[in-house]
Amino acid sequence: MNADTSERAGFASWTVVAAGAVRAGFGVVMALDAYLKWQPAFAEHYVGYLRNAALAQPRWLDAWFQGWLRLVESNPDFFISATRWIETLIAVGLLLGFARRFIYYGGAIFSLLIWSTAEGFSGPYTAGATNIGPALVYALVFVALAIFARLLGSTPYSVDYHLARRYPRWGSWVELAPPEVWRRPPAVIALRHQFAAVGAIAIALGLAVGTLRSAMNVPPPTPTNAAAAVTPLSLYNGLPVQQAHPARLPPLLGTGDSVGVTLIATDTTVEIANGVQYNAWTFNGTVPGPVLHVRQGQTVNVTFVNRGHMPHSIDFHAAEVAPSVAYRTIAVGETLQFSFLARTAGAFVYHCGTPPVLLHMGNGMYGVIIVDPATPLPPADVSYVLLESEWYTQHAGGTVMNGDYAKMLAGTPDEMVFNGEAFQYNDQPLTARTGQRVRWYVLNAGPNRTSAFHVIGSMFAAVYPDGDAAHALTGVSTYVIGPGQGVVLDTIMRESGDYPFVDHSMRAMTMGAVGTLRVGPAEGGG
Ligand SMILES: [Cu+2]
Structure with a gap:
């Protein structure tokens, strides 16, 4: 092996590992998201989220929001269950690398639907707002994963890869790259790249699971909540007051009637x-x-x-x-x-x-x-x-x-x-x-x-x-x-x-x- 091919092999190795790590990391995020969807509060307020998002939208979007509201309100239980199961399936698909083509395309479309309905296009874009809508970012991540899969072909870090070995037809359904790309033998994976990726995922997973309970109780980062979080005693300098408000009873205002x-x-x-x-x-x-x-x-x-x-x-x-x-x-x-x-x-x-x-x-x-x-x-x-x-x-x-x-x-x-x-x-x-x-x-x-x-x-x-x-x-x-x-x-x-x-x-x-x-x-x- 000359220096050039070994460099290329190293590059192939770490891109495959990195793409797999990004997919798994995103899978963890989606799993947490799905977990939140299974909480009772999500079902209690499902219609409320949509009604809230429909407030103050421009008139030309009326039909869009009213259409969804009519649909969702006619059978909220169905939509609640559908949301829960779709997110759960997406999370499992991402974590296992299963049916990737359907997961990526489906995930992008599903995220855009959430963004354009329940998240109300992620408004309001006020001063002090701290995000522009998670679901829009999710959609972009799904697109990015699809591009990785298109360029890199299959990855041994996926159930798809192993299924396609046995049933080539499965590969033609779920792979995004052309057959000559996903059928070629996988890159040789360097051990250090694998260790780095596994370590990064483990740390992310640990942080996510460790902080989930407390993160669920953090007030949303609105300007109002930020202002309320600062208290006068947190600003108090602790130094002695030089002049106190007078406390002595003052003399009578007058002695007449x-x-x-x-x-x-x-x-x-x-x-x-x-x-x-x-x-x-x-x-x-x-x-x-x-x-x-x-x-x-x-x-x-x-x-x-x-x-x-x-x-x-x-x-x-x-x-x-x-x-x-x-x-x-x-x-x-x-x-x-x-x-x-x-x-x-x-x-x-x-x-x-x-x-x-x-x-x-x-x-x-x-x-x-x-x-x-x-x-x-x-x-x-x-x-x-x-x-x-x-x-x-x-x-x-x-x-x-x-x-x-x-x-x-x-x-x-x-x-x-x-x-x-x-x-x-x-x-x-x-x-x-x-x-x-x-x-x-x-x-x-x-x-x-x-x-x-x-x-x-x-x-x-x-x-x-x-x-x-x-x-x-x-x-x-x-x-x-x-x-x-x-x-x-x-x-x-x-x-x-x-x-x-x-x-x-x-x-x-x-x-x-x-x-x-x-x-x-x-x-x-x-
Ligand atoms: Cu007054």
């Missing part, structure tokens, strides 16, 4: 974890909105201005007024004025009440109004206001998040926070001294979840569910606060040290609803 307050709806970006922002809808540019502090018996004159980008409204839980008048939705640029008498003492939320309220509150439109009782509670040394709420997010880009209404509806928050930002009072602790009466005004804006407020290492000295000292509860360690509810609680720490305050739902704590009260020694004492 009436007080005025202006609340302006604006769209702003707010920090929801260190290094992570949210495109929020706010009252006065912060989430939560400003804490309003009034006294029982005062009249509150509200001016509400809408400088957002959509209609908004405001609803005060401290008021008893006709919501159809005072809480009505106003358009962008409009101003609404109303007054209410703060008849009832306590800690109350205010929030936007424009439908869908879930979306408006989920995007940050809430705040707190504290109404001091006419008969004062025992005097507190230091008072804090904590408004718990949830963030439901999807990635907007960079370190910025948007709201995710689907998550709001599902009630699956990405963060749960006190005063808008995760973990901020761990980095900037609230402070007190031993023996001081610390008053906590704790509220839950929701929009969905119930809070279980607890200060670790302490018992509440008093809980005022209705802001009335005459009804104070004692002996309470954890207090439940539903969405829209607020409560006043006192603690008096006996020992100095750090006291974490939490939503005792451990999930909420993990998602950011935790902070620290740092208690120092009593003034002038040890």
Whole structure:
């Protein structure tokens, strides 16, 4: 053998092996595909796939889709079974190299039918789409396999080859090359080529089988799913927050019989974890909105201005007024004025009440109004206001998040926070001294979840569910606060040290609803 023929023999050897490997590898893919077709979910939604694909097709394709729909809907069981068996036969044919001509031509036609019906020509071709339709690619692979078989003739890696040895007629049915090509003796196959091909197929098979279970649960790679997969806590930089949202109870808005307050709806970006922002809808540019502090018996004159980008409204839980008048939705640029008498003492939320309220509150439109009782509670040394709420997010880009209404509806928050930002009072602790009466005004804006407020290492000295000292509860360690509810609680720490305050739902704590009260020694004492 001279160098030239040995080179040619080597080339023949590896092309035969490679073509066989491609066929077998594609057989594995088709086998997985067939396996999925045998799952019950395929049968349940068979007609749905076709109806879905028929949506938004151009008019000239109406007849095509309507024709298939009529055909399939008249006997769905037949088409379900046919799809399952055709894919299974194709997979077996590819793996064994059986009836290759029929498998390749049939496979290409079948794939084109799937592509042009159930896959709806593999639309939509939107920005962010990640494939142009598997079935179209399948059709091209079948064509490529047919070309290999046409050029290379038969292959010892096929049942066809061995059948044709015994029954030449079989060869004339299933071979794609002319008889003089497929009848000639097979190329001498080098062992190293065979080992390489078998190794590659084994690895592909191992990966495919190993990942099938998990791959079946991966959400489809749509832009929406990609955005929802990024959470604020995955972007959170973990560094200490430099400036926390103020938690101290501000002074009274005024001491007269009436007080005025202006609340302006604006769209702003707010920090929801260190290094992570949210495109929020706010009252006065912060989430939560400003804490309003009034006294029982005062009249509150509200001016509400809408400088957002959509209609908004405001609803005060401290008021008893006709919501159809005072809480009505106003358009962008409009101003609404109303007054209410703060008849009832306590800690109350205010929030936007424009439908869908879930979306408006989920995007940050809430705040707190504290109404001091006419008969004062025992005097507190230091008072804090904590408004718990949830963030439901999807990635907007960079370190910025948007709201995710689907998550709001599902009630699956990405963060749960006190005063808008995760973990901020761990980095900037609230402070007190031993023996001081610390008053906590704790509220839950929701929009969905119930809070279980607890200060670790302490018992509440008093809980005022209705802001009335005459009804104070004692002996309470954890207090439940539903969405829209607020409560006043006192603690008096006996020992100095750090006291974490939490939503005792451990999930909420993990998602950011935790902070620290740092208690120092009593003034002038040890
Ligand atoms: Cu609103």
